[in-house]
Amino acid sequence: LAKTTQPISMDSYEGQEVNITCSHNNIATNDYITWYQQFPSQGPRFIIQGYKTKVTNEVASLFIPADRKSSTLSLPRVSLSDTAVYYCLVGVYNFNKFYFGSGTKLNVKP
Amino acid sequence: DAMVIQNPRYQVTQFGKPVTLSCSQTLNHNVMYWYQQKSSQAPKLLFHYYDKDFNNEADTPDNFQSRRPNTSFCFLDIRSPGLGDAAMYLCATSPQTSGRKTDTQYFGPGTRLTVL
Numbered sequence: 706l707a708k709t710t711q712p713i714s715m716d717s718y719e720g721q722e723v724n725i726t727c728s729h730n731n732i733a734t735n736d737y738i739t740w741y742q743q744f745p746s747q748g749p750r751f752i753i754q755g756y757k758t759k760v761t762n763e764v765a766s767l768f769i770p771a772d773r774k775s776s777t778l779s780l781p782r783v784s785l786s787d788t789a790v791y792y793c794l795v796g797v798y799n800f801n802k803f804y805f806g807s808g809t810k811l812n813v814k815p
Numbered sequence: 816d817a818m819v820i821q822n823p824r825y826q827v828t829q830f831g832k833p834v835t836l837s838c839s840q841t842l843n844h845n846v847m848y849w850y851q852q853k854s855s856q857a858p859k860l861l862f863h864y865y866d867k868d869f870n871n872e873a874d875t876p877d878n879f880q881s882r883r884p885n886t887s888f889c890f891l892d893i894r895s896p897g898l899g900d901a902a903m904y905l906c907a908t909s910p911q912t913s914g915r916k917t918d919t920q921y922f923g924p925g926t927r928l929t930v931l
Contacts, residue, residue, distance in 0.1 A: 739919060748819075748905050748922030749858065792857060794920075805857040 709793055709806035716812050723780045725809045727793035730774050736796030736803070738769060738776045743790045743808075752791075753778065780811075788813045818842070819923035821906050827929045828896050836891040836926045838906030847889040848920065849881060850905040858905055864889065893928075901930045 710728045717723045729738070737756050741749035753760060755767040755776070766779040780787060793806040820839045828834040838847065845866050850858035862871045864883045878900070880892040893900055904927075907920040 737918075741920075741922075746903075746925070746927070748907070748925050749920075750922065751919050754919060803860075808857050 708804040709795055711791075711793060711806040711809045713807070714810040714812065716814065717783055718814050719784055720782050723783050723787075723811060723813075725778045725780075725791050725811070726775055727778070727795075727806050728775045729793070729795040729806075732773050733796035738767070738773070739794045740765070740767065740776075740778045741792045741794060741805075743792065749792060783811075783813045785813050785815060787811060819906055819908055819921050821904075821923035821926050823926060824924060825927050825929070827931060828893075829931050830897065831895045834893050834896055834928065836893075836904050836906075836928070838889045838891070838923055839887050840906075840908045840921075841887070842908050842910075842921060843886060844908035844910050844921070845886070846909040846918075847883060848905075848907040848909070849879075849889070849891050850907065851900075852903045852905055852925070854902075861891070896928070896930045898930050901928055903927050 737754050739754040740752045742752050743749040753762055753765045753767045755769050757769050757773060760767045768777040778791060788811060790808045790810050792808045794803055796803045818841055822837050826834060846863060848863040849861045851861055852858045860872050861875045861879055862881055878894050882890045891904060903925045905925045906923045909918045909920045
């Protein structure tokens, strides 16, 4: 059963835009896609959530194609403090469960 | 500020000695979750409560138990900790009023458990 997959790590420089994609082939029809940020030795923190198309808030944008089998978290103009692990979380169709993605470790360099 | 609190932040126990981790919330959310997170891995759901209804994940070992005496508090009991149970344990809450499985979750800071 394919759950969610994300790149293991990404490198970026301060001021750049970063896009992190999560694949979720078996997403539940009525469930949202949620992204979390986690710093070392802290609990995950909510970033953004969406169902389809595009959602934007003060820290990020979330792009979801029509088939909803993937989603892309976009972080505009990253800074060193954005160095963290980013997880997507989706509900899985027909299993009444949800799963965190494996997480993407973002390393922002000066 | 409304929040999720976990105590203690660091817990050391001996192999086989029962240990209890606690979580409290001031958000008045009806759902509470317990996760286990090992180094460089995603959080793994152990179980959750929807109000008083307990939902155990199929692959959660019997060694892990939980209690929720009221809306605000939830406890994780590890009856006989093994070396493989050393991890960060995260508590989270969710309002989950819509019936969706992915309502926003609010996490506590976690308790790091060391087993000697």
